Amino acid sequence: MSAAMMWVVSPNSEVCNQLGFLETTRTTDSSNKKGLFRLKNVGRKHRCYSVFNKVGSRRTSVARRVVANPSGNLAISSEQLVYDVVLKQAALVKKQMRSREEDVDVKPEIVLPGNLGLLNEAYDRCGEVCAEYAKTFYLGTLLMTPERRKAIWAIYVWCRRTDELVDGPNASHITPKALDRWESRLEDLFNGRPFDMLGAALSDTVSKFPVDVQPFKDMIDGMRMDLRKSRYENFDELYLYCYYVAGTVGLMSVPIMGIAPESNAPTESVYNAALALGIANQLTNILRDVGEDARRGRVYLPQDELAQAGLSDEDIFAMEVTDKWRSFMKKQIHRARTFFDQAEEGVTQLSSASRWPVWASLLLYRQILDEIEANDYNHFTKRAYVSKPKKIVALPVAYAKSLVPPSSRKLASN
Numbered sequence: 001m002s003a004a005m006m007w008v009v010s011p012n013s014e015v016c017n018q019l020g021f022l023e024t025t026r027t028t029d030s031s032n033k034k035g036l037f038r039l040k041n042v043g044r045k046h047r048c049y050s051v052f053n054k055v056g057s058r059r060t061s062v063a064r065r066v067v068a069n070p071s072g073n074l075a076i077s078s079e080q081l082v083y084d085v086v087l088k089q090a091a092l093v094k095k096q097m098r099s100r101e102e103d104v105d106v107k108p109e110i111v112l113p114g115n116l117g118l119l120n121e122a123y124d125r126c127g128e129v130c131a132e133y134a135k136t137f138y139l140g141t142l143l144m145t146p147e148r149r150k151a152i153w154a155i156y157v158w159c160r161r162t163d164e165l166v167d168g169p170n171a172s173h174i175t176p177k178a179l180d181r182w183e184s185r186l187e188d189l190f191n192g193r194p195f196d197m198l199g200a201a202l203s204d205t206v207s208k209f210p211v212d213v214q215p216f217k218d219m220i221d222g223m224r225m226d227l228r229k230s231r232y233e234n235f236d237e238l239y240l241y242c243y244y245v246a247g248t249v250g251l252m253s254v255p256i257m258g259i260a261p262e263s264n265a266p267t268e269s270v271y272n273a274a275l276a277l278g279i280a281n282q283l284t285n286i287l288r289d290v291g292e293d294a295r296r297g298r299v300y301l302p303q304d305e306l307a308q309a310g311l312s313d314e315d316i317f318a319m320e321v322t323d324k325w326r327s328f329m330k331k332q333i334h335r336a337r338t339f340f341d342q343a344e345e346g347v348t349q350l351s352s353a354s355r356w357p358v359w360a361s362l363l364l365y366r367q368i369l370d371e372i373e374a375n376d377y378n379h380f381t382k383r384a385y386v387s388k389p390k391k392i393v394a395l396p397v398a399y400a401k402s403l404v405p406p407s408s409r410k411l412a413s414n
């Protein structure tokens, strides 16, 4: 084992500890270049590959993000772990763009006439599901090129189905085993062997666009987390959950939506913005649904921040709007807005036809935060929602914003 690896191994078990697990060992699989760690107490693998990727060229960057945990040991933040997925996704797209330029590696597409009909049917069905669950978003996709629109529908449907496993009518029967099965079906469809019709649409999508399987797997991990965890010690833990269930959506979508040819922003900065939009949306979801989640015995708000504000789970279950609650909520809303702000610059870098649906979703979701404020932070018994007239106003605003082309100013990559 090299000295560099030694440097990595010891803090890495702390990473896994920080993610809520107790005992970790390095996997014995010597072919594993990504540094998979087997978590003894849950009997499954968790990827801590960022650390291995960092040995060498980006070591200083890791050091910058290494933080001390409460026991004084070194640990790597969830933000760093997630940022490495961002870099990997960005690199994949760059690689595909290069191979297109060099005209290598382009496989002729062989589609049998019978299969094409079935495939079109599969995509149409994805479009119908999308229209049923997310009308505004569906309308937005109609502005995209047909290929991109169909691909986004296929991804939407896979995400919806994944969420339904833990939140849908059969959720009480869902076990970690069922999620393992869902993951193996995911692997199959990435290998061109879809299990069903809706999966066939996604299988076709991932064969055409430079979409990586990692964010999909991570979303399933988020659902696993939801099954076993109902409290989050601090924002670092919550950030990881938000990445899993929502940041991943941003990473899945950018390869489809495409970056504007005139954009000169670093690819990873666009992915970072997409990640931020997912995180912002999920934080907003969490703030909006505090009452609903409490009724299911779940508290997604960081426990340490609640304690600092003089609040506890009991105050949430009591569902009383107090001054302590208001001031706590102001800080949470401020944090969610910061993530929306981070996302904003990235939207402009997207290809022109993809900007409108993203702006619309950003503006509409962000307004939920305004509604929470307007309800005087009583989201225990009132559900904050954006009224139809406000939605109607937001859509042309989103359209006007989508006309703004990428500026020549460079985005910070992190």
Ligand SMILES: CC(C)=CCC/C(C)=C/CC/C(C)=C/CC/C(C)=C/[C@@H]1[C@@H](COP(=O)(O)OP(=O)(O)O)[C@]1(C)CC/C=C(\C)CC/C=C(\C)CCC=C(C)C
Binding pocket: 137, 140, 152, 155, 156, 157, 159, 160, 163, 167, 245, 246, 247, 249, 250, 251, 253, 254, 270, 271, 273, 274, 275, 277, 278, 281, 282, 285, 286, 343, 344, 346, 347, 350, 357, 358, 361
């Ligand atoms: C550069 C840049 C800014 C690019 C844009 C990137 C982009 C398109 C980001 C999209 C972010 C987004 C919409 C994230 C979804 C967040 C979300 C709401 C996640 C929900 C998770 C579970 O939450 P929970 O169970 O607490 O909530 P419910 O009560 O169940 O609502 C999800 C439900 C996960 C499943 C996610 C989806 C079904 C949405 C998938 C959406 C797409 C694939 C399309 C995204 C495209 C646009 C234009 C918004």
Ligand SMILES: [Mn+2]
Binding pocket: 163, 164, 167
């Ligand atoms: Mn859900």
